[in-house]
Structures are given as C-alpha cells and as structure tokens.
Amino acid sequence: MNLSNQIAEIWPIAAYFLILIVMLIAMMLLSHILGPKTRSRAKNTPYESGIIAARSSSNNNHTRFTNHFFLYAIFFVIFDLETIYLFAWVIAFDEVGWAGFIEASIFIGVLLAGLIYIIRIGALELKHRHLPFRHQQSAEHVRKD
Numbered sequence: 337m338n339l340s341n342q343i344a345e346i347w348p349i350a351a352y353f354l355i356l357i358v359m360l361i362a363m364m365l366l367s368h369i370l371g372p373k374t375r376s377r378a379k380n381t382p383y384e385s386g387i388i389a390a391r392s393s394s395n396n397n398h399t400r401f402t403n404h405f406f407l408y409a410i411f412f413v414i415f416d417l418e419t420i421y422l423f424a425w426v427i428a429f430d431e432v433g434w435a436g437f438i439e440a441s442i443f444i445g446v447l448l449a450g451l452i453y454i455i456r457i458g459a460l461e462l463k464h465r466h467l468p469f470r471h472q473q474s475a476e477h478v479r480k481d
Contacts, residue, residue: 407459418447 425432425440432439454460 411454411459415447415451418443 421443422440425436428436
C-alpha cells in the first residue's frame with residue numbers, strides 16, 4: 337500500500353474532524369458574541385435542582401445529599417452502557433441468526449433481573465426529603481423526642 341492510497345483512505349476522517357473543530361469554534365464564538373452580557377450575583381451563583389449549593393459569607397446553606405443521588409447516577413450509567421451492546425447486536429442481526437437472538441435474550445434477562453433486584457431492595461426509592469443541613473438537624477431532634 338503506497339502513501340497515496342493511505343491518504344485517499346484517511347482524508348474523509350481528517351476532513352470530518354477538521355469540519356467538526358471549525359464548527360465547534362464557530363459555535364463557541366457566536367455564543368460569546370451573541371449571548372447576554374449581564375453580570376449579577378444571582379447569575380454567577382451555582383444552582384442545581386432548586387438548591388443554592390455554594391457557601392458564601394452571606395449564605396450558610398449546607399445541604400446534605402444522601403447516597404441515593406449517586407446511586408441513581410450509577411444505575412443510569414450501568415444500564416445505559418449495557419444497552420450499547422444491544423445496538424451492536426441489532427446492527428449484526430442478519431449475521432448472528434438465532435444464536436445471537438438467544439444470547440441477546442439472555443443478556444436482556446440478566447439486565448431485567450438486575451433491575452428487579454434493584455427495585456426490590458428499594459434502591460430507587462427516595463427515603464428522605466433533602467433539606468438544608470440546619471433543617472435536617474432540627475427534624476432529627478424532633479424525631480428523637
């Protein structure tokens with residue numbers, strides 16, 4: 337294989353990445369040029385799910401999150417990544433035949449069994465309301481009494 341054949345095979349991929357980089361730079365520049373330019377304390381404060389997460393001198397908001405938030409993320413990643421294998425099976429459906437269908441069915445069954453197990457142990461249930469830290473302490477104090 338000579339150099340001209342290698343270049344002929346690689347140029348579409350190189351052109352794709354070059355166009356991609358140019359488009360990304362153009363979108364970032366347009367966003368910066370056309371976007372709003374207002375600056376305020378509220379705009380620069382980190383905010384997620386209705387909770388102001390940053391601690392500043394004027395804001396003593398300490399919120400404790402239970403591990404359920406992390407479990408949701410982990411379960412999503414696990415089940416989302418596993419479905420990628422099903423896409424490979426769908427693409428090669430004609431070549432794998434019934435043996436591939438049986439293997440994919442077993443794979444889906446294992447995923448379903450894992451999901452049923454997660455539901456049965458209650459890992460997807462939100463057990464506590466997520467209150468700011470000072471409210472959690474007072475709620476725990478009331479429960480003890």
